Every structure is written in C-alpha cells, then in structure tokens.
Amino acid sequence: MMRTAFYIVSVVALVVVALIAQAWPPFWWMLVIVVPLILVGIYDIHWATHNVLRNYPVIGHLRYGFEFISPEIRQYFVENNEDGKPFNRLQRELVYARAAGTVDTQPFGTQMDIMDVGFNRASHSLAPKKVSPDDARIVVGGPECKQPYNASRLNISAMSFGALSPTAVHALNAGAKLGNFAHNTGEGGLSPYHLAGGGDIIFQIGTGYFGCRTPDGTFDEDKFVEIARRDVVRMIEIKLSQGAKPAHGGVLPAAKVDEEISRIRGVPMGKDVISPPAHTTFSSPEGLLHWVARLRELSGGKPIGFKLCVGRRHEFMGIVKAMLKTKILPDFITVDGAEGGTGAAPPEFTDRLGIPINEGLAFVHSCLVGASLRDDIRVIASGKVVTGFHIIEKIALGADMCNMARPMLFALGCIQAVRCNTNTCPTGITTQDSRRAKAVDVDLRQKRVAHYHQATIESFLDLVGAMGLNSPSELTPELIYQRVADETERSYSEIHVFLEPGELLTDTINPAYAAHWEKAQAEAF
Numbered sequence: 001m002m003r004t005a006f007y008i009v010s011v012v013a014l015v016v017v018a019l020i021a022q023a024w025p026p027f028w029w030m031l032v033i034v035v036p037l038i039l040v041g042i043y044d045i046h047w048a049t050h051n052v053l054r055n056y057p058v059i060g061h062l063r064y065g066f067e068f069i070s071p072e073i074r075q076y077f078v079e080n081n082e083d084g085k086p087f088n089r090l091q092r093e094l095v096y097a098r099a100a101g102t103v104d105t106q107p108f109g110t111q112m113d114i115m116d117v118g119f120n121r122a123s124h125s126l127a128p129k130k131v132s133p134d135d136a137r138i139v140v141g142g143p144e145c146k147q148p149y150n151a152s153r154l155n156i157s158a159m160s161f162g163a164l165s166p167t168a169v170h171a172l173n174a175g176a177k178l179g180n181f182a183h184n185t186g187e188g189g190l191s192p193y194h195l196a197g198g199g200d201i202i203f204q205i206g207t208g209y210f211g212c213r214t215p216d217g218t219f220d221e222d223k224f225v226e227i228a229r230r231d232v233v234r235m236i237e238i239k240l241s242q243g244a245k246p247a248h249g250g251v252l253p254a255a256k257v258d259e260e261i262s263r264i265r266g267v268p269m270g271k272d273v274i275s276p277p278a279h280t281t282f283s284s285p286e287g288l289l290h291w292v293a294r295l296r297e298l299s300g301g302k303p304i305g306f307k308l309c310v311g312r313r314h315e316f317m318g319i320v321k322a323m324l325k326t327k328i329l330p331d332f333i334t335v336d337g338a339e340g341g342t343g344a345a346p347p348e349f350t351d352r353l354g355i356p357i358n359e360g361l362a363f364v365h366s367c368l369v370g371a372s373l374r375d376d377i378r379v380i381a382s383g384k385v386v387t388g389f390h391i392i393e394k395i396a397l398g399a400d401m402c403n404m405a406r407p408m409l410f411a412l413g414c415i416q417a418v419r420c421n422t423n424t425c426p427t428g429i430t431t432q433d434s435r436r437a438k439a440v441d442v443d444l445r446q447k448r449v450a451h452y453h454q455a456t457i458e459s460f461l462d463l464v465g466a467m468g469l470n471s472p473s474e475l476t477p478e479l480i481y482q483r484v485a486d487e488t489e490r491s492y493s494e495i496h497v498f499l500e501p502g503e504l505l506t507d508t509i510n511p512a513y514a515a516h517w518e519k520a521q522a523e524a525f
Contacts, residue, residue, distance in 0.1 A: 003045050006057045010038045071418070081111050084416070086341065091386045092410055098455035099411035099448035119483045122392055125468025131461045135471045138400050140235060142331045142376040144293075146301025149200075149234040152181035153472065154391060154457055156449075157382050157403035158204050158239070158307070160188025162252045162261045162273070163343035163420070165437035168412055168429045173197030174442060175411070175449025184403065185211075187239050187275065188252070189264045190227050197446065201232050204307070205295075206239040207249055208275035210265040219281045221298060228299035235332070236295055238288070238306040240279070243340025243357070243383055245349040246309040249275030253344060255423040256432040285315075285322035285522050293328045305332030307382070309340070310360035311353065317513075317520035320371050320504070325522045329376050333368075334403065335361045337383030341406050343430055344421035357383035358397055362477075362496040365398020370499030370513065388459030392467075396475040396492060411452040412445045 013034050021027040041057035053060040081089045090111065097104040112119065141148025156176060161169045163186065174197030176183040183199045185191075187206025194201060205212065205224075212224035228236055241247060252261070252273040262269035282288050288306065296304045310316055323329055337357025342350070355363070361381050368374040381394035382403040391402050406414070413427045420430040428439035464472050467479060477492035484490050497512040504517055 002056050006041050006045065010034075010041065013038075075416070082113075086339065086384075087386065087406065087410070087416060091407075092416060094387065095407050095410040095452060099452040101451045101455075104455065115483065115487075117483055117485050120389075120393060121481050122389065122463060122467055123479045123481065124466045127468050129465045129468060129470050131465045131469070131471065133461065135464070135473075136457045136461060138378070140303045140305075140332050140378045140401075142303075142329050144296060144301075144329070145303050145331050147234075147299075147303070148331075149182075149303055151234075151401060152179075152453075152457070153395075153401045153460065154385075154453060155182040155202070155401065155403050156184055156408050157405035158184040158186040158202075158237070158242070159405050159409075160186030160210075160252075160343075161191035161193055161264065162188045162256055162432070163430060165425075165428055165431050165433075165440060166191075166193045166260075167437045167440035167442055168409075169193035170196045171412055171440055171442045171445040172408060172449055173199040173201075174446035175408075175453070176200060178446060178450035179453040181453055182234060184237065188261075189266075190230075190233075191264050195232065198232070200234045201230075202235045202237055203227055203233050204237045204239050206275050207277065207279050208265070208267075208273070209281075210267070210275075213266050215266070217276075217280075224295070225298050228295070228302065233299075233302070235303040235305065236299055237332075237334060238279075238292070238295070238304070240288075240306050240308040241311070241336070241354075242307065242342065243309040243336035243338050243354050244342035245345035246311055246338070246354045247277055248345065248349050249277045253421060253423065258432055261432065284524050285319040286326055288319060289322050289326050289328040289330070292330050296331075303331035305330045305334060305378075305380075307334035307336060309336040309338060309354040310363055311355065313363060313513075313516040314519040315525045316364060317367055317516050318522055318525060320367050320373065321520050322522035323373055324371060329373065332378040332380055333364060334380040334382050335364050335399070337361075340383045342420075357381060358393070358492075359496070361394060361399055362397045362492075362498065366497070366499045366513070367504070369398075369501055370504035370509075372502045372505065374501075388456055388461075388463050391456070391460045392463050392472075392475060393480055395472050396477050396480045397496065407452070408449060411449045412440060413448075 017030045017034055037058055044053040044057035048054050052063055094104060136153050137150050138153060139148050140151050156172055170193045173183045173194050176199030177197045182202050184202040185194050185204050187204050187210060189211025190203055209219045212220050212227060214220045254270055254272045257269055257273055259269055267273050282291050292304045337360055338354030339356055365379055368377055378400045379398055380401050380403055381399035385402045385404040386407045394402050409429055412429050414429050415427055417426050419425050423431050423433055425431040428436040431437060480492045481489040482495060497510060499510060503509055509517055
C-alpha cells in the first residue's frame, strides 16, 4: 500500500512541479528537492536493509532520525532529577557545581523519596565533632613495605590512556597534583600524559601487561622496574578483574589504537586490543601472592596490591588461605563493584556478572577480619562513589579509602553521552580524535578536578563530625541504615553478615561463610 502510494505521490509531485514551472520558471528549482527524495524512495523500496524503509520509503527515515536523538531528548527534556543511568541529574549537577566552585547547597528540602525501598542514610549525633583534615589521609603499606604511601581517602580510579584522550589524562593528573591525591593509570600503561601533571601515580598492571610486556605479551621485569622505580609512582595495583566486565579482558577498539598508543602499550597499530581474561604470570592464589612479593622487591619496597570484583566467594577466600599459608600479604586490596564503569564491554558482562560493591566490600573486609589479617591490609572501595556520603558508607562497610572514575570525568566536562566506545565523545574526553580532544582545556579542567575532590573530602569530614565521631576510623555498619521492603529500616550490621576477629581460624564459622571457606583452596582458584 505505502509503496504504491509512494509512486503515485512521486508522479503527482513531478506533474505539479512541471505545471507550476510552466507559469513560473524559478519553480524548476523544486526538482532539486523532489528528485532526490524520489531516488531515496526507490532505493528504500528495492535495496534498503531495514524492513521499515522498504514498507515506508522516505518517511521511514524519520523513525531512525528520532531514534538517533532520543537519548538527548530523554536526558534534556524528559527525565526528572532522580532519573538517568548510571548517574542521575542530581548527582551530575552536584559534581558540576563542586568542580566549578559554585553554589552546591540545596533549597526547599530533599528531592529524594526518603521512604523508598533502598534509600540509605547515616545517623547523626546531638554532640557533633570537628574532624581534623589529617583524617582525610591514611598510610598504605604493610609490614614488608619499605616505602609506604600517605594516601588521600579519595583518589582517581583506573582509567587508561587510550580509553581517555591525552588531554583528559593530563588534566586528571594535573588535578591530582593540585589536590594532593593519586591517579591510577588503568591497565593501558604509563603514558607521558600521566606524567605531565606531576601527580602521584598508582601504576596498574592488567592481564595484557601493557607498558611492561614482552613482544609476545608476557610480563617483562626490566620494563616494570623502569616504571616502578620512578619517584612519582607510589603504588602498584595488579588488576585481576573489574566490575563492569569481570572475567573478561579489556577492550580498546581499533579506531583508538594510533601510533602513540601502539608504542606505549607495545601492541600492533590499527587492531582491536583485547587483554586476556586471566594473567599468565600466575594461575593460583599462592602464585598471585608470590608475584606480589616479587613486585614489591622489584619496585624497591613500594605498596603492592590487587583489584578485583568479587564473583565466586570461595575464590577470594582461597587468596585469604594463601595469605595464611605463605605469610605473604598485599599492602592493599581494591574491591570493585558490578556497577562499575568501563569504556567498552559486552552488555551481558556489564549487566549480569559480579557482586555489587557494598556486598563485595563487606565480604572482603569480613574475610580479612575473620582470618586476623585486616590490620595489615588496606581496603579500597571502587564503584559509584560520588559524594561524601558514599565515602562514609563504604568506610562503614570496611573500606579505608575510595576511588572514583566517572564523577572525575564529569569534573572534566563529561555529559554522560555514553559514546565512550565509539571514538566520537562530544566532549573530547573518551576519544583519540585529536580535534575532539582539544575541547578539554587542561588548565581549566585540572582546577575543576581538584575543586571537586576538595569539596567531596570536606563534605565527607563534615558528615563524620555530624555523626558525633572524631575520626573516619570510628565509622561502623551500625551507623548506616537502609529502608527495606517492609517499610522499616535496617542497619548495615543487620543487612550484611560480618565475622568476628579470627573466626575463620576456629571450628565455629558463621554458616554464610562456612561452605565457601571449606571449598576455598590456596593452591587453585
């Protein structure tokens, strides 16, 4: 029906143009519009790959046009302040305000539904305290660490050069220098842009060993030493897995792999860079810890740790058993959550694998407590940290400090366009297109990164004091509440199961942990 109508309308349009043009010759210019539309329609009917276009030539393109701009329509005109994924408008606007140093206060009361299931809050005190700025820092480094690092409680999480543009990496590192906090390189290697700002570096080693790999993709000790012995490199993090794509190697699309990235990572140019899903340097919990010890030695005694998203609980417990067996401890463990972000990942991995940050964090902390190892190991929470309250929440569940990634990108100017995997980021942050990357003004954005960090730390310390505590170390799960389905609240100590100190070393283990502990092996994952 529509195909027939198209041909009828086309013939009528040509006749009308011809008749009018006879009386008024300038009207022949209408053929410039009519003829291309007719040609498009003929192509749609006979050769288009979309079913809609074959049945609705020409006008069917409106459907795809509207679909193309629908994300922007929803974001700017449809969604309310609490909508928007993965970060809602309230969160984004707060980051923008704090980064710019403008008003970040709120009038007229909360816009959140505080009676909604899942709503979290902290308990304040009628005897608030003033918390020292010194409590915004904490020392990372266990008994075997010769160069402990006095770290900020909040740092920039792992984001690689390649996933981010040169100007974005430079601005983040310069912001870290201004704000006196650390910048994690991500698994993509240590680039000149990580060094350009002079900020403290956490060097991450992924399964691809980028920056410290041999031509065949295995670990190169000599290249690692060259990086790890730099004064600016303060900590080294082994990436076992990340929340957005656990048990899946990193993906850097070929469109982003230019000559510079090829040189820094040690990979072929113009091909997708896919990290292996697992390390080749070790294959067991014991192997992991022996490598931790080796890296600590090669680095000159700097803090060595590992990052993971918790999946099979007995596998992490196997690492704990290996710690007890080998007496080798990491200096820190970074716990990522299933809600963590990435530049590119299969949706099934992003949506359906991994334990959320709060559950994984409480589990890791509790295992270390139950094995009497917690005092010598720092725990870092990484996943959906935006405000001072999120830091409070994570520390109450067992973290010592936090990392954040996407909010730092908001401070750089990210608008959550969600085009990170296309090399067409409209803000120049997640692209290797040099023309787009110029949009990131390093001098301006480094200040905004530092401002946002400072304001978030200040809000964190203010909240600690409002809760009647002298230090973040006094935070406990009893002080954070979550509204549950029966229209009541439960504290985090009631929602999550925590072990007593040394409980895993006894014969009486909480049933929530006992089966996993029994299954765990130090010799194999």
